[in-house]
Amino acid sequence: MSAIEPRLVDDALWYRLLELTDGAAALCYQCGVCTAMCPWGDLRKEPLSVRTFLRQAQLGLQDGDQSLWLCTTCAQCSAACPRGVDIVKVLRALRLLAWELRQVEIGLPSVLWSLHWNNNPWTQPPSQRAGWAKGLDIPAFDPQQHEILFYVGCTSSFDRRSQKIARALVHLLDAAGVRYGYLGEAEPCCGESALSLGHSPYFREVARQAAQTFDEHGVTALVAISPHCYDVFKNHFSASMNNFEPMHYTQYLAQLLESGRLRFNQSEETRVTFQDPCYLGRHNGEYQAPRRILASIPGLELVEMTQHEEDGLCCGGGGGRMWLETPAGERFSDLRVEQAAACGASLLATACPFCVTCLEDSAKFKKLSGMQVLDIAELAARTVSNGKH
Ligand code: SF4
Numbered sequence: 001m002s003a004i005e006p007r008l009v010d011d012a013l014w015y016r017l018l019e020l021t022d023g024a025a026a027l028c029y030q031c032g033v034c035t036a037m038c039p040w041g042d043l044r045k046e047p048l049s050v051r052t053f054l055r056q057a058q059l060g061l062q063d064g065d066q067s068l069w070l071c072t073t074c075a076q077c078s079a080a081c082p083r084g085v086d087i088v089k090v091l092r093a094l095r096l097l098a099w100e101l102r103q104v105e106i107g108l109p110s111v112l113w114s115l116h117w118n119n120n121p122w123t124q125p126p127s128q129r130a131g132w133a134k135g136l137d138i139p140a141f142d143p144q145q146h147e148i149l150f151y152v153g154c155t156s157s158f159d160r161r162s163q164k165i166a167r168a169l170v171h172l173l174d175a176a177g178v179r180y181g182y183l184g185e186a187e188p189c190c191g192e193s194a195l196s197l198g199h200s201p202y203f204r205e206v207a208r209q210a211a212q213t214f215d216e217h218g219v220t221a222l223v224a225i226s227p228h229c230y231d232v233f234k235n236h237f238s239a240s241m242n243n244f245e246p247m248h249y250t251q252y253l254a255q256l257l258e259s260g261r262l263r264f265n266q267s268e269e270t271r272v273t274f275q276d277p278c279y280l281g282r283h284n285g286e287y288q289a290p291r292r293i294l295a296s297i298p299g300l301e302l303v304e305m306t307q308h309e310e311d312g313l314c315c316g317g318g319g320g321r322m323w324l325e326t327p328a329g330e331r332f333s334d335l336r337v338e339q340a341a342a343c344g345a346s347l348l349a350t351a352c353p354f355c356v357t358c359l360e361d362s363a364k365f366k367k368l369s370g371m372q373v374l375d376i377a378e379l380a381a382r383t384v385s386n387g388k389h
Pocket residue numbers: 027028029030031032033034035050051054080081082083084085087
């Protein structure tokens with residue numbers, strides 16, 4: 001029998017965790033539902049012991065367990081917790097302690113350094129931020145003329161695959177006759193990578209700078225491409241910083257469809273299924289706007305995967321996992337593309353640049369050559385001709 005290793009309970013750490021989590025962990029009665037619900041249990045021999053992290057937070061322990069960085073902050077565990085514990089909040093607090101104790105996974109500090117030096121976590125020069133828009137003739141945002149600020153975000157600005165989503169949205173906004181503008185190189189990062197990696201003090205600094213930029217430009221309504229940016233603006237900007245209405249682009253397109261400003265005039269005879277991005281669905285309760293868009297595309301047949309809406313399976317790219325390597329075969333998206341194939345879809349649509357990247361990689365890895373992965377914006381843009389692009 002192996003000896004039980006003694007652990008030291010640190011009162012200062014206990015108070016710090018209590019403060020960081022508003023006591024969220026106290027409600028936990030250690031049932032283990034969170035561990036059972038976490039998708040890592042379907043992919044690795046050792047499930048992610050979420051319950052143990054909650055116990056650590058209750059007792060004020062921090063043992064440097066690097067599996068803390070596996071969490072994608074998908075919130076599937078919180079959704080199932082019978083005590084309603086905000087588990088993501090607790091895990092982010094434990095991550096902040098890991099930063100303070102220098103127990104961070106290799107590769108993550110450089111993400112925040114890039115944010116500091118480049119205004120983006122992609123290690124790309126800030127001067128290239130508007131490169132994706134070359135030739136598109138998008139006006140600089142002017143609050144006197146424009147209905148919305150089109151907020152592209154870092155991923156669709158710099159990642160070549162995700163740039164196609166931004167261009168598709170430009171096509172749709174033009175087709176609907178929307179008066180919109182863009183901040184170009186002045187567009188600030190929302191700070192999501194700092195938040196999801198648990199570095200809340202640095203996140204607050206980045207968020208303050210972003211809010212100041214929006215204020216200086218007179219922004220009152222903002223449409224974001226990524227649900228991660230949308231979530232930050234909606235839920236993590238303080239009331240004093242948030243002088244604008246944030247929308248996810250699927251919500252805005254659904255409004256344009258309902259008001260008759262946007263029409264899809266070409267047919268897509270395809271069976272499609274939809275991947276609910278965690279930061280649109282579980283974190284913000286928006287399940288219908290993307291489905292309303294899909295239902296408006298002539299010829300499309302929507303079929304649901306076994307896990308959908310509140311029970312949707314994460315792509316694996318949230319919570320900073322985009323910046324860490326996950327071995328092929330151990331990715332949530334590997335399971336997801338199999339679910340998409342099992343429901344007979346040949347098109348897997350989503351509404352998040354991280355989801356597109358993860359799902360496309362997994363469709364290739366699983367050799368699902370008949371499975372196309374598209375963002376809803378790209379799919380919708382194919383069915384609209386406006387003669388401009
Ligand atoms: S599901 Fe909720 S109550 Fe149960 S162990 Fe997890 S956090 Fe605690």
